[in-house]
Amino acid sequence: xxxxxxxxxxxxxxxxxxxxxxxxxxxxxxxxxxxxxxxxxxxxxxxxxxxxxxxxxxxxxxxxxxxxxxxxxxxxxxxxxxxxxxxxxxxxxxxxxxxxxxxxxxxxxxxxxxxxxxxxxxxxxxxxxxxxxxxxxxxxxxxxxxxxxxxxxxxxxxxxxxxxxxxxxxxxxxxxxxxxxxxxxxxxxxxxxxxxxxxxxxxxxxxxxxxxxxxxxxx
Numbered sequence: 486x487x488x489x490x491x492x493x494x495x496x497x498x499x500x501x502x503x504x505x506x507x508x509x510x511x512x513x514x515x516x517x518x519x520x521x522x523x524x525x526x527x528x529x530x531x532x533x534x535x536x537x538x539x540x541x542x543x544x545x546x547x548x549x550x551x552x553x554x555x556x557x558x559x560x561x562x563x564x565x566x567x568x569x570x571x572x573x574x575x576x577x578x579x580x581x582x583x584x585x586x587x588x589x590x591x592x593x594x595x596x597x598x599x600x601x602x603x604x605x606x607x608x609x610x611x612x613x614x615x616x617x618x619x620x621x622x623x624x625x626x627x628x629x630x631x632x633x634x635x636x637x638x639x640x641x642x643x644x645x646x647x648x649x650x651x652x653x654x655x656x657x658x659x660x661x662x663x664x665x666x667x668x669x670x671x672x673x674x675x676x677x678x679x680x681x682x683x684x685x686x687x688x689x690x691x692x693x694x695x696x697x698x699x700x701x702x703x704x
Contacts, residue, residue: 534569609648624666624680627689
């Protein structure tokens with residue numbers, strides 16, 4: 486985890502720019518990249534509801550302590566969009582890595598009076614292309630998954646590959662980072678086939694589909 490308790494973050498530049506009724510805050514910080522001894526910069530931008538400077542800094546600090554990229558990946562840019570809900574704020578955090586085609590997206594609620602940050606959802610797709618391809622290969626080599634993909638004419642569908650965090654993975658396997666490979670055909674009779682892949686063991690550990698009976702779980 487990109488945690489203030491574990492990583493010393495040095496703020497080297499702060500720029501506040503008006504943007505209509507709101508504002509955005511750009512922070513350029515240095516922190517050790519995963520599996521690296523060198524310091525690399527991460528730019529954090531906060532936009533949306535106009536915030537007091539102290540609140541901006543508190544939100545950036547709280548978010549920075551909770552977001553965590555995939556192994557070997559570093560967030561180069563982090564965009565925080567804040568929407569006021571009374572004394573609290575709904576936050577959408579989009580994290581970009583130059584190594585990855587897709588970003589990670591986190592949703593949080595920041596409770597103003599208590600300065601507490603609670604994660605409410607996530608879609609994490611900032612995964613290097615080679616590891617995405619490997620996860621798809623592992624998933625489709627599973628006999629059950631392959632049969633479901635063929636039986637439901639999903640061969641031409643490009644699957645999504647998303648990271649599953651520990652607390653979610655524990656419900657279906659063990660509390661460790663997993664990758665979810667999912668084929669989806671949208672429409673009146675939508676079809677979903679999803680495979681949980683353990684990237685360390687290089688094996689499929691759970692298969693789920695909304696087709697028929699006997700599904701093993703919900704992903």
